[in-house]
Amino acid sequence: MRQAGRSLPEYREIRGSGSILDAIADADLSTEITLQPVRRYGNDAAILFSDIVVPAHAIGFGVEVKPGVGPVVEQPFAGRGDLERLRPLDPEADTPHVIQTVENLVSELDVPLIGFAGAPFTVASYLIEGGPSKDQAKTKGLMLDDPELWHDLAGRLTDMAIASLRSQVAAGAQAVQLFDSWAGALTPAMYREFVLPHSTRVLAEFTDVPRIHFGVGTGEILTAMAEAGSEVMGVDWRVPLNAARDRLGEGIAVQGNLDPTVCLASWDAVEAQTRAVLAANGGRPGHIFNLGHGVLPPTDPSILERVVELVHRETAA
Numbered sequence: 001m002r003q004a005g006r007s008l009p010e011y012r013e014i015r016g017s018g019s020i021l022d023a024i025a026d027a028d029l030s031t032e033i034t035l036q037p038v039r040r041y042g043n044d045a046a047i048l049f050s051d052i053v054v055p056a057h058a059i060g061f062g063v064e065v066k067p068g069v070g071p072v073v074e075q076p077f078a079g080r081g082d083l084e085r086l087r088p089l090d091p092e093a094d095t096p097h098v099i100q101t102v103e104n105l106v107s108e109l110d111v112p113l114i115g116f117a118g119a120p121f122t123v124a125s126y127l128i129e130g131g132p133s134k135d136q137a138k139t140k141g142l143m144l145d146d147p148e149l150w151h152d153l154a155g156r157l158t159d160m161a162i163a164s165l166r167s168q169v170a171a172g173a174q175a176v177q178l179f180d181s182w183a184g185a186l187t188p189a190m191y192r193e194f195v196l197p198h199s200t201r202v203l204a205e206f207t208d209v210p211r212i213h214f215g216v217g218t219g220e221i222l223t224a225m226a227e228a229g230s231e232v233m234g235v236d237w238r239v240p241l242n243a244a245r246d247r248l249g250e251g252i253a254v255q256g257n258l259d260p261t262v263c264l265a266s267w268d269a270v271e272a273q274t275r276a277v278l279a280a281n282g283g284r285p286g287h288i289f290n291l292g293h294g295v296l297p298p299t300d301p302s303i304l305e306r307v308v309e310l311v312h313r314e315t316a317a
């Protein structure tokens with residue numbers, strides 16, 4: 001469950017009120033924050049505590065993460081002249097704290113650690129929009145008006161994702177997840193033309209570990225995203241897992257897809273919805289039970305404890 005820590009009192013206590021980027025820069029703190037949800041929930045894998053904008057921040061693009069908002073960019077990417085602000089990432093020099101956190105975690109965890117990166121499109125959307133956006137209008141405008149510049153930008157972000165993921169895998173991360181959270185804003189045709197080649201290039205570098213590819217509202221582009229090449233496709237709650245399976249065909253696992261807002265309801269409702277997710281998968285192998293998107297901060301941790309317990313009980317061999 002992504003951002004599982006956000007609902008935990010122990011997270012809020014050690015996280016303080018500073019920037020999340022400062023917390024990420026502190027390897028001991030990031031190690032502890034990654035461990036907290038695993039300790040509390042007993043889930044079967046851990047996801048590194050970091051953020052998709054960490055590499056762009058580290059190379060000095062001028063990205064901050066505003067509490068309660070998300071990533072904001074002081075001088076958004078607006079033209080060809082901005083390409084030179086995106087120099088290659090050197091993980092050893094630029095993000096040594098991430099490498100250190102992964103090393104700490106691999107020695108402490110007894111479940112696999114998932115490393116991650118933002119996919120070129122979703123990271124580009126923050127750099128171009130300057131912050132969270134509902135429609136990614138400027139990003140789509142740049143693609144359509146100046147495809148060459150778009151591909152140059154996406155190419156640099158592809159290299160950045162590869163460098164970051166490679167450093168995490170080299171430090172011991174046992175799987176990688178590529179977050180293309182906002183790719184669902186695109187039509188299948190635009191996804192294929194502007195995004196698929198770049199995400200394919202990222203994922204092709206990591207055939208040595210299981211790869212998870214995730215987005216939100218991606219029902220209509222699920223098969224196009226799967227062409228990028230991954231062992232697992234993330235599915236949000238809008239697409240029942242049986243329908244997702246029908247679209248994706250055999251040979252690919254699915255991850256998801258309980259609606260995170262459901263977890264704010266009473267246990268009876270949460271239980272019914274959790275069982276519905278399991279039923280939609282129908283006992284088929286290759287299902288990573290998860291939420292369809294991140295945990296919402298007001299979620300009662302005891303509800304998530306019960307979800308994990310229920311899923312473990314229902315899927316025990």
Ligand code: 1CP
Pocket residue numbers: 001002003004005006019020047048049050051052053065067068069070071116122131132133179181293294
């Ligand atoms: O579970 C974890 O805590 C894992 C660490 C993690 C991950 C995997 C964080 C910490 N961020 C992410 C990835 C991330 N960051 C994604 C992809 C996954 C997803 O879609 O949920 C995205 C889109 C971001 C960008 C981002 N960072 C947002 C979303 C803003 C928007 O456009 O709506 C936000 C709110 C952040 C800040 C952030 N990152 C992580 C946390 C726990 C937070 C919350 C703020 C904080 O505690 O300071």
